[in-house]
Amino acid sequence: MSFLDEIDDEVRNAGLDRAVALADTPPIFDWLVTTFSFQGISDRVARDYINKHGAASWFAIEAGERNAPSCPKLRSYWHFEGCRYDKTSFTCAEPDHIDACPLPRPHLRNGRLNAMAYSLFYFVRDLADGDLVGWIDRQLESAKGATRAELESARQEAVIGPLRNVYGVSDKILMMTLSTLLIGAREQRPIWYETGKAMLAVDTLVHAFLVRSGILQDCGIPHTYGACYGPGGCAEIIRTVADRIDARTLNPVFPKRFPRFVQNSIWRLCSQSGLNLCNGNRIDDRRACQIGYCHLYRRCSRTPLKSQEIVI
Structure with a gap:
């Protein structure tokens, strides 16, 4: 019966309530990439690894971008497709650039998580103009449906659909994570709440x-x-x-x-x-x-x- 209380605690601890109110993208991005990294392994193992090695962050990736990486994959969201970075073998689709590449620098659990973090960063920067809150607002407001079920489905797809193309995230992890964000913002944005409470993470x-x-x-x-x-x-x-x-x-x-x-x-x-x-x-x-x-x-x-x- 404490389901909403648990969501509110997570939102407050991550600073998401303030970030949504101020349309401050970096804290939301950092929380998303950290939460996405829990997929495919037990929460305890993922949490222990993050506590020991840290996680990817908006400001760290942005700092790497300011140094103008030479790799052609790191130009934009659209160029990034097919990066194929592998942590174990330290290989990628552009081996001539990998030694100077900033993508492997976050010491994440596997290379897929590094690629996911960069893919999400480019999505937010290039498709959402750096404003994730505004993008969600626009996506939800644009959704239409003749019935409640159609409107719920249209709103969910308006947000989940584009993010489905971010490398390394599944529908399940998107539904689970975004529902927490949307429900947690219910005092500020009722339309977010209406969408989030209907999202299902079927594992x-x-x-x-x-x-x-x-x-x-x-x-x-x-x-x-x-x-x-x-x-x-x-x-x-x-x-x-x-x-x-x-x-x-x-x-x-x-x-x-x-x-x-x-x-x-x-x-x-x-x-x-x-x-x-x-x-x-x-x-x-x-x-x-x-x-x-x-x-x-x-x-x-x-x-x-x-x-x-x-x-x-």
């Missing part, structure tokens, strides 16, 4: 829960993980469930309809950092779940994942 835990419980088979269209945002997919099921739950009965400060909270609640049931119940560490996926004390046990179909071709 493997959420997808597997919907399969194990039988909900996907009964209410949606069976699919492999990765197709969760299509018609009849996991995201559509969660939005339908959210339509039937008045979240204000759980916490009066919540909005009545809160899809992001519903998705996050499923994730917390499954995650090791949450209730740690419905996941592959606790359940032998060759057999039906045997966690009898789970509140959902009698209502769950307890479908073994490895008997389902839809989970790959």
Whole structure:
């Protein structure tokens, strides 16, 4: 029930509330690239690495740009495509320039994160004119839809769609990260809140829960993980469930309809950092779940994942 409080704490600790109010891009950029670096590995390992080695930052990348790097890939967002920097082999698409290249200098966990940071920097500088807050405002205001569902979808796509072309970020990490930013700005920008509270981050835990419980088979269209945002997919099921739950009965400060909270609640049931119940560490996926004390046990179909071709 503390979901909004946790978001507000993160927003305040990162200075995002002040950055949004002042349209100050660097703190937002720094938070985004740090948050994006948590993908593909446990939060603890990612956090420990950042604490030891630091993260990429707007001002550091901008300082490197002022020195006019010789690499033709570092001219603009459009030139950057195909950089192919690899940290382990210290190679890239322009090997004649790599020794003087500033891109490898942030000591990040892998080369993909270095490339992601630069790709996002060029996106914000070249496509958003250095004003990320203003760009989000314009994107959301330009979205149109005849129904609530169409408007929600159009607003999400207006922001997520262009950012999807930033190197190294997935829909899941974009949805998860941007929903926090947009929800956290709700006092200043209601349209951000309306968009953020409807964003869903469907990861493997959420997808597997919907399969194990039988909900996907009964209410949606069976699919492999990765197709969760299509018609009849996991995201559509969660939005339908959210339509039937008045979240204000759980916490009066919540909005009545809160899809992001519903998705996050499923994730917390499954995650090791949450209730740690419905996941592959606790359940032998060759057999039906045997966690009898789970509140959902009698209502769950307890479908073994490895008997389902839809989970790959």
